[in-house]
Amino acid sequence: MIGFDFSGKNYIITGAAGSIGRAIAETVVACGGRVCAIDIDEKTLREMAASLPDALFCYRVMDLSSPDAIRAGFAEIIREFGQLHGLVNCAGVLSTTVFEEITQAEWDRTLAINLTGVFAAIQAVYPHMKANRYGRIVNVSSVAGKVGGGLMGRGAYATSKAGLNGLTKVVAKEGGPYNVCCNGVCPGWTDSRMINHLVDEENYDRLRGMVALRRPATALEAAYPAVFYLSDLAGFVNGEISDVDGGLTFD
Numbered sequence: 001m002i003g004f005d006f007s008g009k010n011y012i013i014t015g016a017a018g019s020i021g022r023a024i025a026e027t028v029v030a031c032g033g034r035v036c037a038i039d040i041d042e043k044t045l046r047e048m049a050a051s052l053p054d055a056l057f058c059y060r061v062m063d064l065s066s067p068d069a070i071r072a073g074f075a076e077i078i079r080e081f082g083q084l085h086g087l088v089n090c091a092g093v094l095s096t097t098v099f100e101e102i103t104q105a106e107w108d109r110t111l112a113i114n115l116t117g118v119f120a121a122i123q124a125v126y127p128h129m130k131a132n133r134y135g136r137i138v139n140v141s142s143v144a145g146k147v148g149g150g151l152m153g154r155g156a157y158a159t160s161k162a163g164l165n166g167l168t169k170v171v172a173k174e175g176g177p178y179n180v181c182c183n184g185v186c187p188g189w190t191d192s193r194m195i196n197h198l199v200d201e202e203n204y205d206r207l208r209g210m211v212a213l214r215r216p217a218t219a220l221e222a223a224y225p226a227v228f229y230l231s232d233l234a235g236f237v238n239g240e241i242s243d244v245d246g247g248l249t250f251d
């Protein structure tokens, strides 16, 4: 039987306390991988640590809007792991403001976490992966980045995710010769902490009407394609950005 096998391999997963990041982290651990989960939400990370085996799970509380914290923290994790095999950039913040009304502070914060933080994270692991001739990097983007704003995320969010799609291809192209692959996933409407509090009855019907499958993804359904890209089953996939949107973007 062919399945995900991450045994003997080490991974950093950001946004791991969130709905999709947690599903990715728990799936990787369930398939034998060792995960260092990164998030700013210490309470959830602690809960996860209580339910997962110590040998396969550890966490670090980190503010991913700080490139300096990322560079220092990731260097320590790599030292502790010995070898890092993969990185999933799943942390993100939503911005729902229409373009005309985005404040400079909202723009800066959204770009800092969703794009600059990912740049710093990839740069922090890239030389190590390149030297080892092995790396799997997965960026969790959004359909919003492809269509000028998604179901909820608007201007700053959509721009940050469009930038992330560009960064994914850059890293794929430059990293490929060193067996460092970089791919992205673009979830659409997902049952998650990020979105659920914004979905009232009226919104729910509007969203259902936009998605061919007529429902949101579960967090696990949004996670599995990212887990696939992290795995050796995707060994020849590089620079791909997949929609995980139940039939919405159709490109």
Ligand SMILES: NC(=O)c1ccc[n+]([C@@H]2O[C@H](COP(=O)([O-])OP(=O)(O)OC[C@H]3O[C@@H](n4cnc5c(N)ncnc54)[C@H](O)[C@@H]3O)[C@@H](O)[C@H]2O)c1
Pocket (backbone or CB within 6 Å): 014, 015, 016, 017, 018, 019, 020, 021, 038, 039, 040, 041, 062, 063, 064, 065, 089, 090, 091, 092, 093, 094, 113, 140, 141, 142, 143, 186, 187, 188, 189, 190, 191, 192, 193, 194, 195
């Ligand atoms: N939920 C959706 O419908 C949807 C749709 C498209 C794309 N996405 C993307 O999927 C990813 C995961 O989203 P989710 O739905 O699981 O949302 P979520 O809010 O549950 O998870 C996001 C996580 O990022 C963490 N985070 C935010 N800012 C941080 C910071 N400064 N430092 C460290 N951690 C920080 C949060 O604490 C949270 O745990 C995000 O990148 C999001 O943009 C989600």
